[in-house]
Amino acid sequence: MPFSAPGAPSLGTAAQRLQEWFSVHARDLPWRSTRDAYAILVSEVMLQQTQVDTVVPAYREWMGRFPDLGTLAEASQEEVLKAWEGLGYYARALNLQRSARLILEHHGGRVPREDEELLALPGIGRYTAGAVQSIAFDLPRAAVDGNVERVLCRFLDIDTPARDRRNQILFGRIVREMMEENSPGDLTQALMELGALVCLPRKPRCDGCPFGGLCLARSRGTVSKRPVPRPRKPTQAIQASVAILTDGERIFLQKRPPEGLMANLWEFPGGKLEEGETPRAALRRELFEELGIKVRGEKKVGTIRHAYTSFSVTLHVYLARMNGSESLPDPSGNLALPSGWFTPEEARRLPMPAANVKILARWVEEPD
Numbered sequence: 355m356p357f358s359a360p361g362a363p364s365l366g367t368a369a370q371r372l373q374e375w376f377s378v379h380a381r382d383l384p385w386r387s388t389r390d391a392y393a394i395l396v397s398e399v400m401l402q403q404t405q406v407d408t409v410v411p412a413y414r415e416w417m418g419r420f421p422d423l424g425t426l427a428e429a430s431q432e433e434v435l436k437a438w439e440g441l442g443y444y445a446r447a448l449n450l451q452r453s454a455r456l457i458l459e460h461h462g463g464r465v466p467r468e469d470e471e472l473l474a475l476p477g478i479g480r481y482t483a484g485a486v487q488s489i490a491f492d493l494p495r496a497a498v499d500g501n502v503e504r505v506l507c508r509f510l511d512i513d514t515p516a517r518d519r520r521n522q523i524l525f526g527r528i529v530r531e532m533m534e535e536n537s538p539g540d541l542t543q544a545l546m547e548l549g550a551l552v553c554l555p556r557k558p559r560c561d562g563c564p565f566g567g568l569c570l571a572r573s574r575g576t577v578s579k580r581p582v583p584r585p586r587k588p589t590q591a592i593q594a595s596v597a598i599l600t601d602g603e604r605i606f607l608q609k610r611p612p613e614g615l616m617a618n619l620w621e622f623p624g625g626k627l628e629e630g631e632t633p634r635a636a637l638r639r640e641l642f643e644e645l646g647i648k649v650r651g652e653k654k655v656g657t658i659r660h661a662y663t664s665f666s667v668t669l670h671v672y673l674a675r676m677n678g679s680e681s682l683p684d685p686s687g688n689l690a691l692p693s694g695w696f697t698p699e700e701a702r703r704l705p706m707p708a709a710n711v712k713i714l715a716r717w718v719e720e721p722d
């Protein structure tokens with residue numbers, strides 16, 4: 355529906371009501387007290403795939419450790435990954451550090467304002483660029499995340515999936531129009547906040563919504579049908595076995611390859627089950643293939659389940675105490691991946707995937 359058409363909601367009125375609502379109801383989040391572009395960039399990258407409650411303490415700690423682009427650029431990769439632990443999707447942390455280095459090298463240490471320069475930085479897409487441009491620089495750029503998509507799909511009663519290209523173009527236009535008489539930074543945050551606090555996925559609180567009667571889905575009774583879901587790809591379920599190899603005092607860990615999923619994180623050795631294989635057989639095969647050792651007498655201590663965006667993993671966890679008569683994997687030998695023997699204390703300081711952090715806490719630091 356064109357927005358000059360009869361029956362279309364008034365964007366000016368909607369934007370004004372939204373701003374008024376935001377000035378009263380905005381949560382006191384640490385990144386809201388600054389317009390520093392680096393701080394806004396950090397918060398937006400953290401919020402991309404992580405809940406606000408998890409991000410708040412992580413953001414405070416990160417800004418304490420890396421208060422500016424320079425400290426982040428100079429930090430070791432290990433420090434950066436460790437500071438990101440608990441947020442998941444570690445590529446975001448490494449991209450932030452790469453961006454910091456590029457900004458120092460090519461932009462005189464200032465986060466760039468223009469589309470082309472921002473979008474050229476690793477890990478910065480249309481959404482993050484729009485958030486930084488509008489919040490830090492007050493430029494009229496749209497930042498449409500999942501929350502904002504939901505609000506707009508309902509407000510405009512969109513009957514096709516939000517991610518359809520035509521809808522994305524429409525959302526950008528609508529948001530920019532709403533920014534015309536308002537602060538772009540406040541408008542961006544107000545839309546996000548409305549999606550987070552009022553226009554909730556399952557039970558939107560329409561009675562407390564500043565859009566009220568302007569919302570087309572509400573007036574047409576289609577709120578529960580908006581947004582129209584995207585056809586889903588089935589989630590892949592992965593089974594894997596891992597070993598806590600211990601010599602009694604230390605545990606053996608391997609570093610993941612430098613590219614791909616969870617790059618450079620440390621983990622317990624093991625691997626995926628092949629078709630028809632039992633968890634124990636998979637463990638023995640993987641340890642022999644990867645480390646050249648034959649374990650016997652390993653004891654199953656439990657399972658860990660962890661869900662990622664497109665797959666879920668069930669880890670079968672075994673404890674294998676290696677004694678002198680068995681050959682221990684030798685990190686200085688010819689192993690395919692960097693590896694080492696660590697005390698639990700040392701292991702805790704290494705960046706690890708979430709499921710491995712759980713294993714460490716459950717069976718190494720507090721063994722049954």
Ligand code: SF4
Pocket residue numbers: 505508509552553554558559560561563564565566569570571572577
């Ligand atoms: S009126 Fe209800 S459905 Fe419409 S934007 Fe507000 S909370 Fe969402």
